[in-house]
Structures are given as C-alpha cells and as structure tokens.
Amino acid sequence: MSKRYFLATPPVGSRAVLEGDEARHVARVMRAKPGENLEVFDGTGRWWPATVTGIGRNEIGLELGDPVSEPDRDGPRLTVAVALPKGDRQRWLVEKLTELGVSRLVPLRTSRGVAEPTPAAVDRLRRGVVEACKQCGRCRLLEIAAAGTLESAAAGIPTGRRLLADRGGGPLLAAANSACDSLLVAVGPEGGFTAEEMAAAEAAGFARVSLGPHILRIETAAIAAASIAGQLPSPAPAG
Amino acid sequence: MSKRYFLATPPVGSRAVLEGDEARHVARVMRAKPGENLEVFDGTGRWWPATVTGIGRNEIGLELGDPVSEPDRDGPRLTVAVALPKGDRQRWLVEKLTELGVSRLVPLRTSRGVAEPTPAAVDRLRRGVVEACKQCGRCRLLEIAAAGTLESAAAGIPTGRRLLADRGGGPLLAAANSACDSLLVAVGPEGGFTAEEMAAAEAAGFARVSLGPHILRIETAAIAAASIAGQLPSPAPAG
Numbered sequence: 001m002s003k004r005y006f007l008a009t010p011p012v013g014s015r016a017v018l019e020g021d022e023a024r025h026v027a028r029v030m031r032a033k034p035g036e037n038l039e040v041f042d043g044t045g046r047w048w049p050a051t052v053t054g055i056g057r058n059e060i061g062l063e064l065g066d067p068v069s070e071p072d073r074d075g076p077r078l079t080v081a082v083a084l085p086k087g088d089r090q091r092w093l094v095e096k097l098t099e100l101g102v103s104r105l106v107p108l109r110t111s112r113g114v115a116e117p118t119p120a121a122v123d124r125l126r127r128g129v130v131e132a133c134k135q136c137g138r139c140r141l142l143e144i145a146a147a148g149t150l151e152s153a154a155a156g157i158p159t160g161r162r163l164l165a166d167r168g169g170g171p172l173l174a175a176a177n178s179a180c181d182s183l184l185v186a187v188g189p190e191g192g193f194t195a196e197e198m199a200a201a202e203a204a205g206f207a208r209v210s211l212g213p214h215i216l217r218i219e220t221a222a223i224a225a226a227s228i229a230g231q232l233p234s235p236a237p238a239g
Numbered sequence: 240m241s242k243r244y245f246l247a248t249p250p251v252g253s254r255a256v257l258e259g260d261e262a263r264h265v266a267r268v269m270r271a272k273p274g275e276n277l278e279v280f281d282g283t284g285r286w287w288p289a290t291v292t293g294i295g296r297n298e299i300g301l302e303l304g305d306p307v308s309e310p311d312r313d314g315p316r317l318t319v320a321v322a323l324p325k326g327d328r329q330r331w332l333v334e335k336l337t338e339l340g341v342s343r344l345v346p347l348r349t350s351r352g353v354a355e356p357t358p359a360a361v362d363r364l365r366r367g368v369v370e371a372c373k374q375c376g377r378c379r380l381l382e383i384a385a386a387g388t389l390e391s392a393a394a395g396i397p398t399g400r401r402l403l404a405d406r407g408g409g410p411l412l413a414a415a416n417s418a419c420d421s422l423l424v425a426v427g428p429e430g431g432f433t434a435e436e437m438a439a440a441e442a443a444g445f446a447r448v449s450l451g452p453h454i455l456r457i458e459t460a461a462i463a464a465a466s467i468a469g470q471l472p473s474p475a476p477a478g
Contacts (some may be wrong), residue, residue, distance in 0.1 A: 009288045074451035092331065099459045101452045115287045122333040173412075173470040213312040216374040220338045224466035230410040230451045231467055232332075 003030065004137070006130045007042040011064055011070040016040060016050065016112040018060040025233075026052070026060045041133070043141035045070045070139035073101050075232045076161070076176075076183040079145075080225060081106040081153035083189035084115040085218040094125050095141055098132035100226040103142040106153040112191035117147035150186055150201050157184040159205035164188075165221045169208030172228050185209070185225040187218055242269065243376070245369045246281040250303055255279060257299040261443065265291070265299045282380035284309045290345070309378040312340045313336035314471045315400070315415075315422040318384075320345040321466060322391035322428035323354040324457040332458040333364050337380055339370035339465040343382040345392040351430035389425055389440050396423040397445035403427075404460045410449030411467050416449075418474040424448070426457055426462040 005022045018026060018040065026032045032052050046067045054061030080097060084090055084107050097105055105125070107117030115121065129142045145153075154208055156163050163175060164186045176183055186206065192203065203219040211224040244261045257265060257279065265271045271291050280286040285306045293300030319336060323329055323346050336344060344364070346356030354360065361383055368381045384392075393401050402414060403425045415422055425445065432440065451464040 053245065095456075096459050096462070096466050099451065099455050100463060101451050136455065138453045171470045201468035211466065212338065214338050214377045216338050216375065217334075219463075223335070223462055224339060224469070227466035228470055230463070231410045 003040055004039045004047065004134050006134065007040050009043055011048070012141075014064045016048075016062045016064055018062065022057075023058055027055055032060070040064070041139045043130070043133070044062050045140040045155065047139050050057045052227055054198065057209075060155050063163040069144065073230075074234045075101075075230060076180045078226060078229045079104040079106060079182070079184045080222050081108050081150065081184060081186040081220045082218060083108045083110045083113040083187065084117055084121065084160065085190075089217070089219045090115065090125060093222055093238050094128040094142070094144075095132040095135075095218070096223045097226050098129050098138060099136045100223065100230055101138070102142055103227045104145055106145045107147040108153065108186065108188075109149060110197060111194045111197045112179045112189040114189060122147070131158045133223065143170070150197065150206065151204050153186065154204050154206070155186055157182050160207075162186075162204065162206045163209045163225075164193075164201050164218070165211050165225060166208035167210055167213075167215070172209040173226060173231075175207055176229065176232060179233045181235055183229055183232070185222075185229065187221045190218060241282060243278045243286065243373050245373065246279050248341065249281050250287070253301055253303045255301045255410055255474070256289075258297065258302065258339035262295075262299045266294055271299070272350075274276050279303070280378045280380070282369070282372070284379040286378050295470060297317065312469075314340075314341045314469060315419045315466045315473075317460065317465060318343040318392065318396065318421070318423045319344060320347050320387075320389065320423060320425040320460050321461045322347045322349045322352040323356055323360065324429075327358065328456070328458045329364060330367050332461055333367040333381070333383075334371040334374075334463050335458070335462045337368050337377060338375045339462065339469055340377070341381055341465045341468075343384055346386040347385040347392065347425065347427070348386050348388060349428050350433045351428040351437060353428060361386070389436065389445065390426065390443050393423055393443055393445070396421050399446075401425075401445045401447040401462075402448045402474075403432075403440050404455070404464060406449055406452075408449045411448040411450060411464060412470075414446055415468065415471060417470045419458050420474055422468055422471070424468065426460045426464065429457060432434045 036052045040050045049065040050062040053063050125144045160185045275291045279289045287300040288304040292302050364383045399424045
C-alpha cells in the first residue's frame with residue numbers, strides 16, 4: 001500500500017483537496033510534484049487512487065480515480081464504552097481499538113474516572129483515529145461518540161449484547177459466542193464502578209464478563225475485549 | 240490488595256530481605272517503620288504477608304507470614320514469540336502480556352526485525368515484568384526467554400499448537416478452539432517474515448492465524464493473541 005492521506009472534506013465529483021497537516025506532509029515531507037500518485041480516504045469506508053494536480057501553501061489539489069470500497073469486516077459491530085485512562089494511554093487505546101476494527105468508542109462519564117472526556121480530549125482521540133487508520137489500512141473511521149453513561153452507551157444495543165468487564169464474570173467468549181450484529185463492552189475506571197453504577201448497569205441489562213485472570217488496566221481491558229470480539233462470527237445472512 | 244514488593248532473593252525460612260529499588264521505595268517513598276505490614280512475592284507464584292523488622296540504607300529486613308499460592312489460571316500455557324518493536328512499544332508489550340497472563344515471551348531474531356534483543360533490552364523487559372506483576376496482582380513472572388528463532392521458540396510445543404500471526408490465516412479461535420496445555424503464537428516484524436522464514440515456519444508446522452481485519456502493529460498482534468488465548472478452555476483433568 002502506498003502512503004495514504006485523509007480527506008477531511010468529502011470529494012466533489014472526481015476532485016478533492018487535502019488540507020492542513022495532510023497537505024503540509026505531502027508538500028514538505030513527501031515533496032510531491034503535480035502528477036504524483038497517492039491514495040486518499042474519507043473515513044467512510046472508501047479510498048481512491050489520486051493524482052496531485054496543484055500544490056498550494058496549505059492545500060493540495062487532487063484528481064481522483066475510481067473509489068474502492070473496503071469490505072465490511074466479519075463479526076459484530078463492536079462498541080467499547082470506556083472510562084478514559086490518563087495521558088499517553090488514551091492515544092494507545094485509540095490506536096489499538098482502530099487497528100482491531102472497533103466501530104465505536106464511547107467515553108464514559110463515571111464517578112471514579114480520572115480523565116475528563118473534554119472536547120479537547122475527544123479532538124485528540126479523533127486525530128489519533130485518523131493516524132491509526134492510515135497506519136493500519138483502515139478506511140472507515142472508528143467513531144468517537146459523545147461522552148455518556150452506561151445507559152446512554154447501550155442505546156440501540158440489544159439487552160443480551162450489553163457486557164461489562166469484571167473479573168467476577170465468566171469468559172467474554174462464553175457470553176457472546178453466537179453470531180450477532182452488535183455488541184457493547186463497557187470498561188470502568190481503575191477504581192471500578194461504584195455500587196450505584198453497578199446497580200444501574202444491572203438494571204440496564206449488562207452482563208459481567210471476564211477478560212483475563214489479573215487486574216487489567218483500562219486500556220488493556222478495552223483492547224482485550226476488542227481482540228476477542230474480533231474473532232466472533234458474523235450472523236448468517238437472512239432469508 | 241496492599242502495596243506489593245518483589246523479592247529478588249528467595250526467602251530463607253520466614254526471613255527475607257528487600258533490596259535495591261524495592262528497598263528504597265519502602266524506606267523513602269512509603270517511609271515504613273519497623274512493625275509495618277506489607278506484601279511480598281518472589282515471582283514463582285507465591286506471595287507472603289510480611290512485617291518490616293529492620294531498615295537499612297539499601298535493604299529492608301522482613302519477617303514473613305505463611306505463603307499464599309496464586310491459583311493456576313485457566314487455559315493453555317501461552318508462549319508469545321515476537322520480533323521486538325522499538326522503544327516504548329517494548330515496555331507496553333511486556334506490561335500487557337503480563338497483565339493478560341502470558342507464560343513466556345521469546346524475543347525473535349528475524350531478518351527484518353528493527354530492535355535487537357540485546358542483553359540490556361532483555362533486562363529492561365524483565366524489569367517491566369516485575370512492575371506489571373506488582374500492578375496487576377500477578378505472582379508468577381512472565382518468563383523472558385533467551386532470544387531465538389521460530390524453530391527454537393517452538394521447542395516443546397506440539398505441532399498442532401504452533402501458530403503464526405498472518406492476515407491470510409483463519410481466525411485464531413478456529414485454529415485453537417479446543418482445550419490444550421500449551422500454545423505458541425509467533426508475531427513477525429512490521430516488514431513481515433521473509434520467504435525463507437515463512438518456509439522454515441511451515442516446515443516446523445506453524446499454522447497461519449488471523450488476529451484481526453487490518454494491519455496490526457507488532458505489539459497489537461501480540462496483545463490480541465494473548466487476549467484471545469486467555470479465553471480458551473483448560474484441558475479436562477486426566478483420568
């Protein structure tokens with residue numbers, strides 16, 4: 001795969017423009033000239049071969065070839081709802097969840113959470129997603145949802161598919177080893193969910209599942225859940 | 240769990256001595272006094288409640304209570320053989336593999352590897368294992384084996400249990416979904432194994448398994464393999 005760049009603005013017909021850091025990288029690091037070939041993706045599951053047509057100070061004009069669609073990956077559409085860890089661990093979390101094909105990340109607001117899902121933090125996560133997509137060849141962005149609670153994260157996920165990482169639960173595989181369309185795994189802060197939060201989770205139909213024998217850090221639990229869910233089968237086609 | 244410290248030297252009877260950084264932490268950060276209670280582990284699967292009996296410049300004398308054995312974890316004994324990633328990614332790799340219960344890490348010598356498994360690097364990995372054990376409550380150290388090849392890493396692992404991460408393979412779960420005592424997953428460098436290395440792996444009975452839909456970084460693949468293998472069942476007891 002040649003170097004791939006992210007189109008923040010969707011193409012218009014067969015024309016597109018790279019902006020910001022992406023444009024500066026093409027101009028200054030890659031030192032591209034008009035006529036140079038590269039690949040671009042818009043985060044919705046498509047990529048295009050592209051030819052540089054113009055080089056401006058902060059934008060690169062492109063002529064696009066035919067779009068190529070990324071095949072849907074196997075298995076359920078996975079949402080990971082997680083109390084954000086601190087600092088560099090956030091960047092790791094997003095990089096790994098992107099590589100592992102997670103569909104949606106919901107930053108959880110919890111009583112014992114140590115990192116606020118501020119707009120600036122969410123912006124950083126989104127930039128991390130784009131970088132990871134470029135690295136791992138993924139064309140559909142991991143969606144960083146608005147921060148929420150366990151209940152709001154579970155909206156749209158069937159009751160039997162709402163899981164919560166807890167060392168006291170059974171293996172995730174045993175709880176989710178049949179084909180399904182969507183799956184949610186929630187990971188609490190290092191201090192754990194409070195009794196009130198656990199009661200709310202139980203009321204919302206979350207089942208406890210174990211992801212390993214030891215005390216897992218937040219990002220380890222989330223990455224383990226993504227890894228395991230990535231091995232689950234797809235539902236059989238209807239009809 | 241109270242703060243746990245690592246005994247680099249095995250106890251003699253009910254007496255033990257903490258040394259080096261562990262001793263300095265107890266003395267200077269924890270500001271422990273004689274009579275203070277803490278927990279120690281020696282990396283072989285046991286921990287002890289302990290009482291401080293003496294505080295020296297670089298060592299802490301301890302009187303130990305009865306040892307407590309960590310129960311064996313479920314599932315196969317997992318070896319991960321991996322071409323080491325660079326820099327901070329090594330520390331992450333070891334931290335996560337320790338948390339996830341991997342038994343043994345073999346640094347792989349490969350043609351396209353970017354980080355040499357030097358004695359200094361292996362020492363750093365071992366220190367990382369101890370720190371991760373303290374963090375996650377694990378009492379048996381992840382073994383950092385001598386650097387080797389795919390063939391040497393596979394010694395003692397039955398042929399059907401030698402797996403190699405490759406996007407072209409089937410899901411790891413499908414290849415290893417029956418109970419087994421031991422399992423080996425090999426992860427190559429970012430540039431991949433060479434044709435010669437792949438041929439040698441095939442000759443040594445390695446089967447290719449997929450860990451996810453996209454191009455995984457080394458440490459992501461290793462962590463994913465550990466997460467998935469951690470969900471596998473234990474063999475039924477003999478007899």
